[in-house]
Amino acid sequence: MRVCRVVGTVVATAKHPSYHGLTLLVCQPTDDEGRDVGDTFIAVDHSQAGVGDWVLVNQEGGGARLVFGAPLEDKLPIRSVVVGIVDRVDTGA
Amino acid sequence: MTPSIRSVSILVAVNLGRVIGTVVAERKYEGLEGLKLLVVQPVDEQEKDKGTPFVAVDTVRAGPGDVVILVGAREAALALDEAFVPVDAAIVGIVDSVDLDRRRQARAR
Numbered sequence A: 001m002r003v004c005r006v007v008g009t010v011v012a013t014a015k016h017p018s019y020h021g022l023t024l025l026v027c028q029p030t031d032d033e034g035r036d037v038g039d040t041f042i043a044v045d046h047s048q049a050g051v052g053d054w055v056l057v058n059q060e061g062g063g064a065r066l067v068f069g070a071p072l073e074d075k076l077p078i079r080s081v082v083v084g085i086v087d088r089v090d091t092g093a
Numbered sequence B: 001m002t003p004s005i006r007s008v009s010i011l012v013a014v015n016l017g018r019v020i021g022t023v024v025a026e027r028k029y030e031g032l033e034g035l036k037l038l039v040v041q042p043v044d045e046q047e048k049d050k051g052t053p054f055v056a057v058d059t060v061r062a063g064p065g066d067v068v069i070l071v072g073a074r075e076a077a078l079a080l081d082e083a084f085v086p087v088d089a090a091i092v093g094i095v096d097s098v099d100l101d102r103r104r105q106a107r108a109r
Helices: A061-067 B074-078 B102-108
Strands: A002-011 A024-029 A041-045 A054-058 A081-085 B015-023 B037-043 B054-058 B067-072 B089-094 B097-100
Touching (some): A061 A081, A061 B074, B074 B089
Parallel strands (some): A041 A081
Antiparallel strands (some): A054 A081
């Protein structure tokens, strides 16, 4: 799972059927204090997240299939899903 | 300068790319018959080139110059009708626009 800042949205009308009706968010991985770490990637929203939100992203296809209710053997080509809105991250002593 | 398609970077997370060419392969694994193979240059959220071109199977009739949404690893194979086709990257969308927040846009200029 990654903690990321939502820095944008992707609009695409021509999409694979599994992506219809889903919101695509541009996610910037961050450290526990919200500083950018590494490259952005695209995740499908499942928490009504918006630009600026700090979110929890699951980057594993099985999780995506679980979240979207597709039976595991169903064919869901989605890998990254926003599964939570982060309020705070407490690390260290 | 023809892009050198070096080792295919394992595309794990869904990402963006620009279609820069096509691959024609007469002799190939039968599961790959009839699939359109496109050469994709990975790009970042500002649509600037980032990394090494690789080959992805197309599922949305993308064309040269299109900025596309890619999914990798096992999910790439799931994007195809017929299961268990040996692909590790698939194009699952054609981008109309990437709308970034002001802070991120400011950094772009």
